[in-house]
Amino acid sequence: MSPKDTSWPPTRPEDGCALVTGGSGAIGAATVKALAADGWPVVVHYGRGAERAQAVVAEVEASGGTAVAIAADLADPAAPEQLLADAVAALGPVRVLVNNAGITRDNLAMQLTDEDWQSVIDVDLTAAFRLIRPALKTMIRARWGRIVNVSSVIGLKTNPGQANYAAAKAGLLGLTRSVAAEVARRNVTVNAVAPGFVESEMTEGILDGLIDHIPARRAGRPEEVAATIRFLASPEASYVTGSTLVVDGGLGA
Amino acid sequence: MSTPTREDVEKLVLSSLEELGAESDALNPTATFEDLDVDSLDLAELSQIVEEQYGVKLQGEDVAKLRTVEDAVNLITERAAQ
Numbered sequence: 001m002s003p004k005d006t007s008w009p010p011t012r013p014e015d016g017c018a019l020v021t022g023g024s025g026a027i028g029a030a031t032v033k034a035l036a037a038d039g040w041p042v043v044v045h046y047g048r049g050a051e052r053a054q055a056v057v058a059e060v061e062a063s064g065g066t067a068v069a070i071a072a073d074l075a076d077p078a079a080p081e082q083l084l085a086d087a088v089a090a091l092g093p094v095r096v097l098v099n100n101a102g103i104t105r106d107n108l109a110m111q112l113t114d115e116d117w118q119s120v121i122d123v124d125l126t127a128a129f130r131l132i133r134p135a136l137k138t139m140i141r142a143r144w145g146r147i148v149n150v151s152s153v154i155g156l157k158t159n160p161g162q163a164n165y166a167a168a169k170a171g172l173l174g175l176t177r178s179v180a181a182e183v184a185r186r187n188v189t190v191n192a193v194a195p196g197f198v199e200s201e202m203t204e205g206i207l208d209g210l211i212d213h214i215p216a217r218r219a220g221r222p223e224e225v226a227a228t229i230r231f232l233a234s235p236e237a238s239y240v241t242g243s244t245l246v247v248d249g250g251l252g253a
Numbered sequence: 254m255s256t257p258t259r260e261d262v263e264k265l266v267l268s269s270l271e272e273l274g275a276e277s278d279a280l281n282p283t284a285t286f287e288d289l290d291v292d293s294l295d296l297a298e299l300s301q302i303v304e305e306q307y308g309v310k311l312q313g314e315d316v317a318k319l320r321t322v323e324d325a326v327n328l329i330t331e332r333a334a335q
Contacts, residue, residue, distance in 0.1 A: 137301050140301070141302075186294070
């Protein structure tokens with residue numbers, strides 16, 4: 001059964017909030033600010049960057065927006081659902097979920113430990129699923145929801161030394177497509193962005209040798225990724241679902 | 254939360270299915286979900302409604318076995334009484 005509302009311009013719920021995991025990192029912080037600029041109260045999740053998360057909250061508040069920082073260790077199996085509950089308690093139902101948190105534990109596959117493998121899968125992939133699962137319940141009831149998973153060009157192409165990260169990021173793309181097809185009829189969209197090399201803590205020190213391979217001849221800005229996420233989270237992106245938007249300066253062209 | 258009667262549950266299930274788009278003329282306890290064009294997403298949402306209303310959690314494997322409206326009413330009534 002498929003209730004259809006194709007009115008234009010589309011609207012969005014007046015209540016609720018956006019939740020951005022890894023909201024204290026470069027792409028996360030830029031995303032928080034972009035969504036706040038669109039009027040969303042934003043929950044800024046952080047793992048270890050408490051000061052940076054508070055700084056992002058302060059920036060949003062200085063611009064007249066609303067944000068709160070909430071800590072959670074997403075490697076803990078119970079943490080994602082608790083984070084969602086804390087977000088709802090703080091700012092209302094989560095209407096926009098941005099799964100941005102990610103870690104790396106790089107090494108050649110033959111030298112990766114089980115722990116290196118599992119910790120990346122847990123945070124970069126499994127935690128996203130563990131947030132999506134409860135978030136969908138509210139979204140399908142509300143007939144409105146936006147989920148954006150932050151994957152990577154590494155999930156599409158290759159980078160020696162990142163088998164764990166590549167597997168997690170490619171897994172996110174499969175998760176995105178499957179869930180998108182399941183809930184599209186409820187006006188809940190699920191998309192991914194695949195950033196290329198973006199100026200961030202994660203890419204610090206590795207960009208110099210890579211720039212020549214990027215057609216744009218520069219690294220991306222976190223704001224350029226955030227702008228893509230902002231679009232996918234907007235009411236106007238209502239017919240975009242199951243997609244991966246690549247933001248890589250032409251690297252994969 | 255007081256235990257709902259079978260009638261309460263049946264009323265909730267029928268009204269929920271109607272809200273989810275089932276034709277009201279076709280809705281009756283013996284109707285199959287297939288005939289009502291109720292699919293797995295609709296049943297997942299019905300489970301969500303039941304959880305919100307009665308605090309009864311239906312797992313995916315429980316829901317997958319349901320064929321008719323009556324099956325759902327029986328299962329929910331039984332779980333709510335536990």
